[in-house]
Each structure stands twice: as structure tokens, then as C-alpha cells.
Amino acid sequence: xxxxxxxxxxxxxxxxxxxxxxxxxxxxxxxxxxxxxxxxxxxxxxxxxxxxxxxxxxxxxxxxxxxxxxxxxxxxxxxxxxxxxxxxxxxxxxxxxxxxxxxxxxxxxxxxxxxxxxxxxxxxxxxxxxxxxxxxxxxxxxxxxxxxxxxxxxxxxxxxxxxxxxxxxxxxxxxxxxxxxxxxxxxxxxxxxxxxxxxxxxxxxxxxxxxxxxxxxxxxxxxxxxxxxxxxxxxxxxxx
Amino acid sequence: xxxxxxxxxxxxxxxxxxxxxxxxxxxxxxxxxxxxxxxxxxxxxxxxxxxxxxxxxxxxxxxxxxxxxxxxxxxxxxxxxxxxxxxxxxxxxxxxxxxxxxxxxxxxxxxxxxxxxxxxxxxxxxxxxxxxxxxxxxxxxxxxxxxxxxxxxxxxxxxxxxxxxxxxxxxxxxxxxxxxxxxxxxxxxxxxxxxxxxxxxxxxxxxxxxxxxxxxxxxxxxxxxxxxxxxxxxxxxxxxxxxxxxxxxxxxxxxxxxxxxxxxxxxxxxxxxxxxxxxxxxxxxxxxxxxxxxxxxxxxxxxxxxxxxxxxxxxxxxxxxxxxxxxxxxxxxxxxxxxxxx
Numbered sequence: 001x002x003x004x005x006x007x008x009x010x011x012x013x014x015x016x017x018x019x020x021x022x023x024x025x026x027x028x029x030x031x032x033x034x035x036x037x038x039x040x041x042x043x044x045x046x047x048x049x050x051x052x053x054x055x056x057x058x059x060x061x062x063x064x065x066x067x068x069x070x071x072x073x074x075x076x077x078x079x080x081x082x083x084x085x086x087x088x089x090x091x092x093x094x095x096x097x098x099x100x101x102x103x104x105x106x107x108x109x110x111x112x113x114x115x116x117x118x119x120x121x122x123x124x125x126x127x128x129x130x131x132x133x134x135x136x137x138x139x140x141x142x143x144x145x146x147x148x149x150x151x152x153x154x155x156x157x158x159x160x161x162x163x164x165x166x167x168x169x170x171x172x173x174x175x176x177x178x179x180x181x182x183x184x185x186x187x188x189x190x191x192x193x194x195x196x197x198x199x200x201x202x203x204x205x206x207x208x209x210x211x212x213x214x215x216x217x218x219x220x221x222x223x224x225x226x227x228x229x230x231x232x233x234x235x236x237x238x239x240x
Numbered sequence: 241x242x243x244x245x246x247x248x249x250x251x252x253x254x255x256x257x258x259x260x261x262x263x264x265x266x267x268x269x270x271x272x273x274x275x276x277x278x279x280x281x282x283x284x285x286x287x288x289x290x291x292x293x294x295x296x297x298x299x300x301x302x303x304x305x306x307x308x309x310x311x312x313x314x315x316x317x318x319x320x321x322x323x324x325x326x327x328x329x330x331x332x333x334x335x336x337x338x339x340x341x342x343x344x345x346x347x348x349x350x351x352x353x354x355x356x357x358x359x360x361x362x363x364x365x366x367x368x369x370x371x372x373x374x375x376x377x378x379x380x381x382x383x384x385x386x387x388x389x390x391x392x393x394x395x396x397x398x399x400x401x402x403x404x405x406x407x408x409x410x411x412x413x414x415x416x417x418x419x420x421x422x423x424x425x426x427x428x429x430x431x432x433x434x435x436x437x438x439x440x441x442x443x444x445x446x447x448x449x450x451x452x453x454x455x456x457x458x459x460x461x462x463x464x465x466x467x468x469x470x471x472x473x474x475x476x477x478x479x480x481x482x483x484x485x486x487x488x489x490x491x492x493x494x495x496x497x498x499x500x501x502x503x504x505x506x507x508x509x510x511x512x513x514x515x516x517x518x519x520x521x522x523x524x525x526x527x528x529x530x531x532x533x534x535x536x537x538x539x540x541x542x543x544x545x546x547x548x549x550x551x552x553x554x555x556x557x558x559x560x561x562x563x564x565x566x567x568x569x570x571x572x573x574x575x576x577x578x579x580x581x582x
Contacts, residue, residue: 046266055266066535132269
């Protein structure tokens with residue numbers, strides 16, 4: 001395996017498995033993440049999995065980069081690639097115009113009809129590569145090739161919370177209102193990040209997601225219910 | 241019921257509640273946040289009689305004016321050259337605890353050597369912990385007082401209604417601010433994305449802190465740092481102190497509120513021992529970098545911790561009186577610098 005240890009100062013190090021976005025690399029990253037979380041080497045304080053690498057945070061008064069490199073190499077040598085159970089979430093999404101300000105532009109750029117875009121987007125089972133950018137912001141992939149478009153030339157100053165967005169080979173959910181450069185093609189009434197919940201983020205890296213189209217009526221019903229904590233989104237364990 | 245409070249007469253530029261940070265949630269996209277200058281925070285807490293994990297007010301550049309809305313409150317200001325100025329013209333320098341009474345009004349001023357100061361309050365600030373921390377992360381309205389910086393009219397709730405009996409504390413020889421020291425970095429994680437000339441410029445040139453500086457990061461003015469090929473990498477995780485370089489070549493030094501992941505190459509990472517030194521500098525200040533190895537950086541971290549523990553151990557009780565002896569302070573010329581600087 002083409003593994004590299006990258007220097008990140010004296011409190012972190014990155015274990016890099018490659019430099020592309022693909023599921024094989026992601027599986028390696030998540031497997032090492034699980035192995036470390038199951039039995040953290042002394043001094044490891046936090047792990048952060050991303051597309052193609054894993055960051056380890058550590059306390060230099062307890063351990064050192066050299067010691068961790070040895071421990072991680074041993075862990076990787078020992079761990080086997082057995083299939084892991086994956087949590088699958090069905091996320092309701094409303095693709096109605098009021099929630100999809102970029103659907104027309106995406107249709108124009110891709111040469112597809114809006115109905116076809118919605119069908120394509122909601123017929124995939126996505127992999128949660130990582131969370132980042134904002135608390136609870138998931139990067140999901142991969143999009144059907146026909147939907148892969150560059151980011152908007154003109155980023156928005158404010159993307160509403162709950163927006164479902166696409167760009168490059170990925171799709172994402174904005175848990176908070178924020179600036180953003182992705183194309184907005186729908187919205188979900190579900191709250192993806194709630195610090196009062198355990199765990200606070202609905203999704204975790206390695207989960208699977210299917211988007212299920214709903215109409216505007218269902219959107220407002222679910223939103224009201226989830227604001228009163230009366231909506232429980234269901235998930236199931238599947239084999240990867 | 242709220243025990244006591246500090247009423248915000250003027251909020252200052254960006255005054256937030258901060259502790260040692262929100263650890264353990266970066267995999268969910270939650271920034272660590274926490275004090276920019278953890279050395280000053282820990283010293284402030286010790287002076288106020290608090291544990292290291294207590295939350296304090298972080299003051300940046302322009303401090304707030306606060307009114308005591310408790311019977312008594314003991315506070316300690318930490319930060320090189322900072323001071324508390326009372327409405328009656330009394331001045332209390334940083335690195336001393338002091339007891340105030342209901343109705344006392346004081347303004348916090350930062351010093352020339354550090355833009356950053358901490359007001360630690362005995363007993364702590366009574367805001368709820370969010371994901372284990374009181375630190376305000378304003379972009380997602382997490383923690384702090386209502387998830388934001390202080391505003392005029394806020395009442396910062398305190399844990400205690402009355403300060404404890406007992407002597408005040410002082411720090412006999414405060415740590416130097418280190419304004420002119422080079423900032424040490426470890427090259428990487430993506431220094432290979434940059435030209436040799438860019439690496440040389442990072443380590444030889446003088447940079448200046450631009451106007452675009454906040455708790456998330458500071459953009460640096462200086463020679464552009466050129467990438468070998470593209471400036472787009474597949475996003476990976478970011479550590480505090482990372483120096484990322486977007487397409488413009490203008491480096492951004494990432495601080496406590498930085499995003500957990502990002503897609504710009506990071507040429508180097510500031511060693512943790514020097515992060516407080518960076519936090520103390522302001523717009524227009526010079527910044528130079530010097531490279532060290534990971535092993536050296538780890539050694540510097542252990543050394544800095546030992547040095548801080550020594551500082552914490554040196555904190556002394558003042559006289560016998562329960563109030564700080566301002567006459568003695570004047571006599572010892574401890575605060576003349578503050579007075580003449582006005």
C-alpha cells in the first residue's frame with residue numbers, strides 16, 4: 001500500500017493513502033480510523049477521517065510522532081479488510097422550485113430535464129466520505145456522471161440551512177445557513193446537526209444515504225415535527 | 241437563578257467566552273475553537289483561583305466596559321500590558337487578581353505587546369457547556385453567551401454571587417509577549433506542492449498581518465508563495481497553526497476557529513508552543529518564520545508546558561489585605577507604563 005506520513009506540526013500527523021476521491025481509499029481511511037478508535041495508542045486525542053487521509057491529533061507530552069508512526073504501522077499490518085456493517089439513512093428531499101434555485105441552471109448545463117435530474121439524484125446510494133466545512137456538513141458521493149458539474153462561478157453569500165447541493169462528483173447537505181458555491185437542487189426538512197443530540201451529527205463518515213423525493217406539503221409537515229423533536233428519522237444497518 | 245453577573249456597557253470589538261476548546265468533534269466538522277492564547281488563559285484562571293478548564297472572556301484589540309452586577313466579584317486579567325481601568329481612574333494591571341463591588345464599572349484595555357487578553361472570573365462564567373465546552377463558535381452559534389460575541393446590554397451570568405474571602409494573587413514575572421521572536425514552523429503537510437523559491441520566501445521574507453484577521457485565521461501580506469502545479473488538493477483535515485496558501489499565493493495562518501477540512505495546500509504548520517505568540521500580534525505587525533523539525537517542535541511543546549507550569553507555581557499571594565494594594569503597585573512602578581501609555 002502506498003502510505004505516507006505527513007508532518008502537521010507537533011500535535012497532529014496525517015496518514016495519507018492516496019490523492020483522489022474514491023471509495024477504495026475511503027475504505028482504507030475509515031478502516032484505520034475504526035482500528036484506532038477501538039484501541040487508541042497512548043496520547044492520541046482525536047482522529048479526523050477525510051477523503052483520502054486520516055489526521056491523528058496527539059499530545060506531545062505523552063507520545064511522539066516517531067512512536068505513533070510505529071504504532072500505526074503495526075495497526076495497519078494487523079488489521080484485515082473484512083466487510084463492515086454500514087448505517088443507511090433515507091433522507092427526505094423536496095426538489096420543488098422554491099427549494100431548488102439552481103435546478104434550471106443545472107438542467108441547462110447538463111442537457112437534462114429537471115425531472116431526469118431529480119430521478120438521477122434520488123436513485124443513487126451515496127457514501128459519506130467525510131464531514132467538514134461546517135458542523136455536520138457531509139460530503140457524499142459519487143454523483144451519476146451526467147450530474148457532475150463544476151462549482152458555480154459566482155458563490156452565494158447565503159445558502160439556506162437544509163439545502164441539498166451538488167458540485168463536481170459530490171453532493172452535500174448544508175446543516176447551517178452559510179456562504180456556498182455549490183448548485184442548490186433541493187432541501188431537506190431534517191436537522192443534520194444538533195449539539196443537544198447524542199451523537200450531535202446525524203451522519204458519520206462511512207454511512208450510506210439515499211435521498212427520497214417528497215412534496216412541499218410533506219416537507220413542511222416533517223419540518224414542523226422535527227422542530228418539536230417529534231420526527232425520528234430511521235436508519236438500518238446493511239452490509240457494505 | 242443567576243447568582244451574579246457582569247453587565248455589558250460596551251461590548252468591545254469581539255469579546256467572547258472561551259475555554260480550552262471543544263475537543264473530540266472535529267470528525268463531525270466541529271472546529272475546536274477555544275482561547276487563541278491558551279498560556280494567558282491558564283495564567284488568568286490560576287490568578288482568579290479557577291481550574292485550567294474554566295471559561296474566561298477573550299478580549300481582542302478593543303476591550304469591553306463592564307459593570308459589576310453581583311455583591312462582589314474577583315477577576316484577574318491576563319495579557320501582556322493589558323489593564324483594567326475603573327470609572328474613578330484607578331488602574332489595575334494584568335497578572336493581578338482584584339475584587340470589585342456591585343456598581344463598579346471597569347474598562348478592559350489591551351496592551352501594545354498583545355492584542356489578546358483574558359478576563360478570568362473567580363468561580364467561572366455560568367454559560368452551559370455545548371459539546372463539552374463553553375467556547376463560543378459564532379459561525380454556528382455554538383457555546384458562549386447565546387453562541388455569539390458580547391453585545392451591549394448583555395448580562396454575563398456568573399457562577400458566584402459573592403467573591404471568596406482571602407488574599408489576592410499576582411504573577412511575579414509574567415511571560416514575555418515575544419513580539420519580535422520568529423515564529424517556528426514545521427514544513428508540511430503539503431510543502432511539496434510549492435516551488436523551492438516559495439519555501440525559501442516563507443522562511444526568509446518578512447510577512448505582515450493583514451486587515452483580514454479574525455479567530456478563524458490571519459491573511460498575511462508578503463511575497464506570493466507559488467505552487468508548483470495546481471493549488472487545488474483533495475480536501476484533507478486541517479490542524480490549528482496550518483499555513484494554507486490559496487491560488488493568490490497569499491498565505492493564511494489558521495487559528496482556533498478554522499474549518500476542520502479544506503482543499504488548499506498547507507505549506508507549513510506553526511509549532512504549538514508559538515501559537516500564543518501569533519495570537520498576540522495585530523494587523524500591521526511583522527511576522528517571520530523559522531523551520532524546525534517535528535522532533536524539535538515536540539520538544540518545544542514539552543518545554544513550553546514545563547515553563548508554564550513553573551509560571552503557574554510562582555503565583556503568589558499579595559500582602560494580608562483582601563483587596564489589592566494599589567498604592568503599593570504605584571510605588572513599585574508596576575503600572576506607570578499603562579498610565580503613561582494613555
